[in-house]
Amino acid sequence: MSEENKKQQLSQAFYSQTPEEVLKELDATADGLSAAEAKKRLSEYGENELEEGKKKSMAQKFFEQFKDLMILVLLVAAIISAPHEPVDSIIILLVVIINAVMGVVQESKAEAAIEALKDMSTPNANVMRDGHALSIKSTDLVPGDIVLLEAGDVVPADMRLIEASSLKIEEAALTGESVPVEKELVVLEGNEIGIGDRINMAYSNSNVTYGRGKGVVVNTGMNTEVGKIAGMLAAADETETPLKNNLNHLGKFLTAAILVIAVIMFLFGTLINGTPWMDMLLTSVSLAVAAIPEGLPAIVTIILALGTQVLAKRNSIIRKLPAVETLGSTDIIASDKTGTLTLNQMTVEKLYTNDRQYPS
CATH class of the missing domain: 2.70.150.10 (Calcium-transporting ATPase, cytoplasmic transduction domain A)
Structure with a gap:
């Protein structure tokens, strides 16, 4: 051919x-x-068989966990505070690493479960070969x-x-x-x-x-x-979850606010009070580190991990932790009579509010 x-x-x-x-x-x-x-x-x-995208290595999955703005802020804070506040720096690094490890573990467990389901869903096919009926793998x-x-x-x-x-x-x-x-x-x-x-x-x-x-x-x-x-699904852009968006906004706001306060404090101390600039710099850095909520990523990760366990008991596989919050923030699922999502559209038939019904 x-x-x-x-x-x-x-x-x-x-x-x-x-x-x-x-x-x-x-x-x-x-x-x-x-x-x-x-x-x-x-x-x-x-x-x-359906083609799969290039699989990420364990190292790639691990470093992807550090893309979050809040995590980056914590890493910068840990590096800056290391010479002067080693204990705080170590605690921050431990929180960040634990957060990354939990994310990788969850993604790996989900991928293993999906692979197992894929193997189960690869049936044999009954075909005619050389004039005889026989059973072969459907992939052949x-x-x-x-x-x-x-x-x-x-x-x-x-x-x-x-x-x-x-x-x-x-x-x-x-x-x-x-x-x-x-x-x-x-x-x-x-x-x-x-x-x-x-x-x-x-x-x-x-x-x-x-x-x-x-x-x-x-x-x-x-x-x-x-x-x-x-x-088409493989080519679709990966969208941010509401939780990721909110954490990114919070991270940007906190970063800007902390930097502004630290700069004002540094300028006030050196220019007005006459404090040596090195002492004032260390004080400003200490203030910035103290203002960063280093426990927030860990708390969010733990809560999401608990959510994946609840969903797992109900036979739902979650690949990425933030997806748990996406399901929780869903208000309406629009479906047709067969229960499948088709046109991604919803038509208002009737409006009911304040004990009154209005035609569409």
Whole structure:
């Protein structure tokens, strides 16, 4: 299969073709690929799995914990006070290090749990190879493979159905519709048909709820519909939580206020009282260090860590500690009738206030 055909395959509207045309397009047959051809295509297309971003090392995770402004202020305070107030400096450094360690531990535990769930959710696929049905890892699927589906299966890749016997597939993760879709082998007209209306297709990570079917794999890995969603999520900017924003604002305010007070005190002592500038500098630094709430990051971290334990008991995995506060500050979750978040919009139907109801 040429590189040009591969690129065309990714954007081809297979639902508007007959099963025979799709098989011809993918250079496949209803009896499946040969083992040699499957191995060749696996090296060309790669494994059927979602790509992960570059994993951070333990050192990277540790140093990322020091990006917070309040933490940086504490580090500066610890360095400045070290020659004159070694005890205070050591305490501040211990608080900062404990805060960083707890953040790294929580992130590592969450990633380990997510990896475990990922391993559990990688099912085998029943395919036709060399004219025989066999079970292989879903990660070894390639375009052109013939996959056998039955009730209870997780669809392992995007495929064009070539056989369907009372086949119903639940596609809520992609379409938001909780009712299983009854699949048919009809050829659909047009190139702009929504995923929910493509009744001759089966999509990766959807669930077979009833019947049997057979399909030819047309897209794998990041080229599947769920892979496109994963790609968009990976490209999304990381937003700051309300807690991080508030702590950053507090850190900026305290830093500015402390610096202003320390400078005023230094100038007042040296210019008006005539105190030696070195003595006054040490006094100003001591004041600045004393004014910094070094216990605040530790208290916040401990509270958030306790929150992750409560959520863990309810089977919720939290990767980053500040996410706990984000959940706590959520006032309204807008969802449609299936309980899935779709358009990210909410429409006011009625307004009720002060014992009166108003039309929208």
